[in-house]
Amino acid sequence: DAGVIQSPRHEVTEMGQEVTLRCKPISGHNSLFWYRQTMMRGLELLIYFNNNVPIDDSGMPEDRFSAKMPNASFSTLKIQPSEPRDSAVYFCASSQRTGEISPSSFGPGTRLLVL
Amino acid sequence: SQQGEEDPQALSIQEGENATMNCSYKTSINNLQWYRQNSGRGLVHLILIRSNEREKHSGRLRVTLDTSKKSSSLLITASRAADTASYFCATDAMTQGAQKLVFGQGTRLTINP
Numbered sequence: 001d002a003g004v005i006q007s008p009r010h011e012v013t014e015m016g017q018e019v020t021l022r023c024k025p026i027s028g029h030n031s032l033f034w035y036r037q038t039m040m041r042g043l044e045l046l047i048y049f050n051n052n053v054p055i056d057d058s059g060m061p062e063d064r065f066s067a068k069m070p071n072a073s074f075s076t077l078k079i080q081p082s083e084p085r086d087s088a089v090y091f092c093a094s095s096q097r098t099g100e101i102s103p104s105s106f107g108p109g110t111r112l113l114v115l
Numbered sequence: 116s117q118q119g120e121e122d123p124q125a126l127s128i129q130e131g132e133n134a135t136m137n138c139s140y141k142t143s144i145n146n147l148q149w150y151r152q153n154s155g156r157g158l159v160h161l162i163l164i165r166s167n168e169r170e171k172h173s174g175r176l177r178v179t180l181d182t183s184k185k186s187s188s189l190l191i192t193a194s195r196a197a198d199t200a201s202y203f204c205a206t207d208a209m210t211q212g213a214q215k216l217v218f219g220q221g222t223r224l225t226i227n228p
């Protein structure tokens with residue numbers, strides 16, 4: 001198993017541009033999480049899907065952020081328009097949820113820098 | 116506010132010594148998980164302890180859980196330079212109306228050779 005795959009690994013963009021982050025979870029996992037990590041705020045849960053359905057998006061900062069999971073093997077996190085304060089490492093993680101949340105497997109992250 | 120809070124924020128010890136990190140949380144949990152993050156990498160799961168368990172071992176790792184105090188500890192025995200990393204606790208709990216895994220701020224552990 002290749003683990004959770006994220007792309008791109010690094011993204012540098014200018015303020016106002018649209019950014020799309022991609023994630024392929026581990027096959028068979030039914031839960032997918034998007035996290036953002038910064039020095040100031042630590043690791044924040046942005047949104048959580050279970051069986052491709054968004055369960056909780058209370059962590060999404062504002063309307064500029066949106067996430068989709070069209071099928072069990074793919075998810076996107078989009079920022080439009082991007083701002084410098086969005087600079088962070090964005091992690092995707094997946095797990096198998098059967099009542100309790102099982103251990104999550106994290107992707108390598110996408111380092112986003114918005115100039 | 117964070118569900119899990121680690122203590123200390125940073126810990127520096129000599130190789131061979133034991134390292135203890137603590138985690139406190141606020142609500143009832145299904146389980147508590149510990150993760151490690153090496154610099155610039157994703158998090159790696161270390162160990163999971165359920166709410167009805169009090170102690171678990173995995174190699175040089177020992178985790179305890181005290182649900183009455185809403186706290187957990189992670190002990191790394193006979194530390195090695197390769198253990199240098201950040202360690203996070205995460206709680207599987209109902210938070211803001213949804214069951215989710217919420218991470219603490221982490222403890223930065225440095226093992227000095």
